[in-house]
Amino acid sequence: MNVAASRVIPDHAAWDGLNRHLNLVRLTWDRSSFRTRRAIDRMRSPRRIVATLLSIGFFAMHALVGVMILSSRSPADPDRLRLWLSGGMVLYAIYHTTKCVWTTTQSDLQLTAAESLWLGGGPLRRSSLAVYQLGDLVVASLMKSVLLAVVLYVDVPHVSLLLIAVFVSLLMLETTRLMVGRVVSAFDHGHARRLRIGVSLIAASGVAFVVARLAERTPNGSAEIVYVVNGFRSVGDLASLPIVQWLSFPWICASRLAVAEDFGASTGLLSAGTLSMLPLTVLTLVCVDRWTVGRSHAKEKEKLASLRQNTESNSTFATGPITDSAPSRFHQWQERIPTCLTRSRFIRQWIATTGRQAISIRRYRGEIAVTLSLPTLLCLSPLASGGERQPWFFVIGGVAMCTLLLAPPALRLDFRRDLKRMSLLRSLPVSPAAMVLGQLTLPILITWLFQATVLLTAASVLRTGWYQAILWSGSLAALAVFTFAMENGLFLIYPHHEKAQGLAMMIRTKLTFLGKVTVLAIAVAVMCAWGVATKSALSGAWQQMAFLLGTLAAAWGMAFAALGLTTRAWRRYDISVDAPPE
Amino acid sequence: MIDVDGLSKLYENHLAVDAISFRLHPGQICGLVGPNGAGKTTTMRCLAGLIPATAGEINIAGIDVTTDATELKRRLTYVPDDPPLFDDLTVGEHLEFIGRIYDVEDAMTRASELLNQFDLATKYQAGATTLSRGMRQKLAVCCAYLASPQVLLLDEPLTGLDPPGIRTLLDSIRRRAEDGATVIISSHLLAMIQDVCSHLLVMKRGEAVFFGHKSELNQTFGTTGSLEEAYFAATTGQASPAAGAS
Numbered sequence: 001m002n003v004a005a006s007r008v009i010p011d012h013a014a015w016d017g018l019n020r021h022l023n024l025v026r027l028t029w030d031r032s033s034f035r036t037r038r039a040i041d042r043m044r045s046p047r048r049i050v051a052t053l054l055s056i057g058f059f060a061m062h063a064l065v066g067v068m069i070l071s072s073r074s075p076a077d078p079d080r081l082r083l084w085l086s087g088g089m090v091l092y093a094i095y096h097t098t099k100c101v102w103t104t105t106q107s108d109l110q111l112t113a114a115e116s117l118w119l120g121g122g123p124l125r126r127s128s129l130a131v132y133q134l135g136d137l138v139v140a141s142l143m144k145s146v147l148l149a150v151v152l153y154v155d156v157p158h159v160s161l162l163l164i165a166v167f168v169s170l171l172m173l174e175t176t177r178l179m180v181g182r183v184v185s186a187f188d189h190g191h192a193r194r195l196r197i198g199v200s201l202i203a204a205s206g207v208a209f210v211v212a213r214l215a216e217r218t219p220n221g222s223a224e225i226v227y228v229v230n231g232f233r234s235v236g237d238l239a240s241l242p243i244v245q246w247l248s249f250p251w252i253c254a255s256r257l258a259v260a261e262d263f264g265a266s267t268g269l270l271s272a273g274t275l276s277m278l279p280l281t282v283l284t285l286v287c288v289d290r291w292t293v294g295r296s297h298a299k300e301k302e303k304l305a306s307l308r309q310n311t312e313s314n315s316t317f318a319t320g321p322i323t324d325s326a327p328s329r330f331h332q333w334q335e336r337i338p339t340c341l342t343r344s345r346f347i348r349q350w351i352a353t354t355g356r357q358a359i360s361i362r363r364y365r366g367e368i369a370v371t372l373s374l375p376t377l378l379c380l381s382p383l384a385s386g387g388e389r390q391p392w393f394f395v396i397g398g399v400a401m402c403t404l405l406l407a408p409p410a411l412r413l414d415f416r417r418d419l420k421r422m423s424l425l426r427s428l429p430v431s432p433a434a435m436v437l438g439q440l441t442l443p444i445l446i447t448w449l450f451q452a453t454v455l456l457t458a459a460s461v462l463r464t465g466w467y468q469a470i471l472w473s474g475s476l477a478a479l480a481v482f483t484f485a486m487e488n489g490l491f492l493i494y495p496h497h498e499k500a501q502g503l504a505m506m507i508r509t510k511l512t513f514l515g516k517v518t519v520l521a522i523a524v525a526v527m528c529a530w531g532v533a534t535k536s537a538l539s540g541a542w543q544q545m546a547f548l549l550g551t552l553a554a555a556w557g558m559a560f561a562a563l564g565l566t567t568r569a570w571r572r573y574d575i576s577v578d579a580p581p582e
Numbered sequence: 583m584i585d586v587d588g589l590s591k592l593y594e595n596h597l598a599v600d601a602i603s604f605r606l607h608p609g610q611i612c613g614l615v616g617p618n619g620a621g622k623t624t625t626m627r628c629l630a631g632l633i634p635a636t637a638g639e640i641n642i643a644g645i646d647v648t649t650d651a652t653e654l655k656r657r658l659t660y661v662p663d664d665p666p667l668f669d670d671l672t673v674g675e676h677l678e679f680i681g682r683i684y685d686v687e688d689a690m691t692r693a694s695e696l697l698n699q700f701d702l703a704t705k706y707q708a709g710a711t712t713l714s715r716g717m718r719q720k721l722a723v724c725c726a727y728l729a730s731p732q733v734l735l736l737d738e739p740l741t742g743l744d745p746p747g748i749r750t751l752l753d754s755i756r757r758r759a760e761d762g763a764t765v766i767i768s769s770h771l772l773a774m775i776q777d778v779c780s781h782l783l784v785m786k787r788g789e790a791v792f793f794g795h796k797s798e799l800n801q802t803f804g805t806t807g808s809l810e811e812a813y814f815a816a817t818t819g820q821a822s823p824a825a826g827a828s
Binding site (some may be wrong): 016020023026027030031032034035038112113114115116117118120121122123124125293297300301303304307 | 636678
């Protein structure tokens with residue numbers, strides 16, 4: 001057997017030689033080339049031509065907005081921008097940490113199954129895997145930097161320095177994200193719970209600061225736009241806090257470089273400082289990873305020793321899988337459903353599909369509660385602002401935005417998490433409509449619960465009356481159905497992996513966001529037009545009744561149309577063509 | 583060679599492998615058999631350095647897994663059941679990459695020979711996603727062979743292969759062993775592997791219920807027939823249904 005013993009690297013070395021890293025760069029290049037070729041082929045295919053045109057339109061619009069509109073605005077205060085850049089990164093890191101501590105499964109350096117086998121099982125050190133993983137993020141960070149530079153170029157003297165600063169900052173942020181994931185994975189249940197409480201308290205205090213500052217600087221009954229502008233200012237205040245700025249020390253050089261006036265010696269030093277943060281961050285990631293591996297292993301050893309001790313003192317040591325033949329709670333609940341309902345095959349299929357989702361919801365109930373509690377508080381925050389009618393409309397607007405933008409990513413417990421199980425789902429003897437309803441029922445019910453909590457609280461505090469409560473709860477409930485149906489419909493037409501990242505995902509997110517905002521704007525415009533039309537034709541209670549019924553009919557019509565579209569998308573879903581590569 | 587002493591692996595509260603020990607020398611082929619959930623794959627993954635063992639010592643080709651896992655991985659390759667491949671590389675690019683990271687001299691010539699041997703030569707430019715289950719298995723085996731490892735771990739390698747593919751693979755395993763490699767092959771297809779294996783490791787609920795030369799298996803469990811009969815005796819304490827019927 002041919003083994004190159006002369007090339008053995010001593011184990012105490014934490015790093016592979018340069019050649020090994022060049023091999024990994026070549027792998028990244030080969031994979032990127034393949035992906036680019038495949039992306040071009042897919043973009044030109046008739047099935048994806050709409051998405052392609054939308055992406056081109058988005059890029060054109062982004063550039064146009066950058067050149068035509070943003071260039072005409074007055075530049076931001078450089079000091080403010082600097083504080084935003086450094087503090088903003090810390091705020092994002094806190095947000096990610098909060099999300100991470102509430103996530104039950106942490107992936108190992110976000111490696112795919114193929115990477116885990118061929119790189120993790122190959123003659124490579126962990127440090128090489130960490131560097132390789134970051135290398136994969138370079139292109140995405142670069143593209144994000146370019147897009148951000150389009151928005152910010154008017155605020156800085158030198159766009160090239162801004163680009164370098166933003167690129168390094170984003171890459172450091174990604175490294176921090178990987179580090180947080182690794183650290184969290186090393187904690188056992190007890191420590192993880194304490195960490196969860198600590199991090200959540202930090203995040204909650206940040207939110208409380210923003211809300212308090214917003215309430216302090218915004219007079220009661222101000223216009224909506226004042227709240228929005230002051231909201232951003234309050235987040236800026238949070239980013240500028242000394243404690244946040246202290247925490248943002250790794251980004252200090254980059255934030256100063258972004259707003260540097262000239263190319264003098266101090267800018268040279270700032271550039272060196274900024275660029276040197278990259279290897280330092282990578283080094284920190286490698287150290288954190290090594291600590292995590294060591295700690296996890298030590299924890300496992302302790303547990304085994306403790307289990308062996310218990311076995312010696314108690315009974316036999318069960319090595320086989322633990323089985324529990326007791327019926328699940330859902331099964332017990334299912335037994336209580338009246339027989340008249342379960343006589344229908346459609347309803348039986350619907351309940352069975354929903355039951356599978358219920359198990360996941362139960363498992364992730366803590367994360368769901370935390371994710372939705374923050375929007376609930378934010379939506380109710382206008383109640384503190386006083387005024388008579390405006391807080392109610394702020395609450396409505398908040399609930400609509402949260403339903404459209406926050407609920408779908410927070411409640412990803414539908415088709416979007418089942419990509420790897422699509423073959424199995426397709427093989428089940430369940431009708432497309434029952435499958436779609438079964439997949440969407442619980443996320444929609446949870447969103448309705450969130451909406452009802454906010455609307456009932458606001459309506460009882462503001463005493464808006466039954467008319468407003470019925471109008472808005474009915475319309476927003478339809479909006480929830482529409483949102484989840486469209487999210488899943490789009491997913492089934494253009495599927496992606498659960499943890500997919502990169503430029504395509506970024507464009508997709510932005511396009512979806514623009515689409516949702518457009519839908520919301522059109523819905524408001526149609527409602528206004530309907531209001532004017534009913535007012536000119538009817539009066540008094542008749543006008544109110546016509547407005548209510550027309551609005552609800554239109555909203556639910558759209559919701560059912562979206563459900564129909566999703567059912568059609570599921571019927572047309574082709575596992576041999578539509579499943580995206582990993 | 584492979585030297586394992588007291589290997590244990592704990593997942594949360596489930597002891598998947600419980601203090602197993604065995605030793606294999608160069609040229610030996612060990613069949614790793616046992617019912618589902620016996621701990622076969624976990625054992626292989628620990629040996630391959632993909633997951634750390636909770637306890638025990640693992641020494642592969644003279645390298646201790648805890649002292650130099652990277653060098654150990656250079657001397658060993660592992661092919662799992664239904665091996666994951668890079669969805670964004672072609673067949674040829676997979677082999678080129680393996681050739682580079684294992685520092686294989688004249689990698690492309692050897693890759694070409696392997697592709698011919700496993701009837702994949704026409705798929706050189708094909709993307710991994712276009713391959714069938716059996717072709718993916720063959721490509722993973724080609725990648726593993728390209729590195730010319732001293733130790734070869736194959737987890738259910740026969741699943742998905744066509745009859746000529748099975749014959750080619752079993753022949754190639756024999757030849758690798760004759761050249762001095764140590765091979766562990768896990769499979770439920772007892773009749774397929776009984777001829778190729780020199781040794782057997784029978785696992786049940788994480789424990790090794792038998793390890794030794796295959797000729798000792800019948801003697802240990804008081805059976806006289808095939809590997810299947812001895813397997814049933816070792817794992818269930820009963821003779822195989824087929825043997826009982828006859």
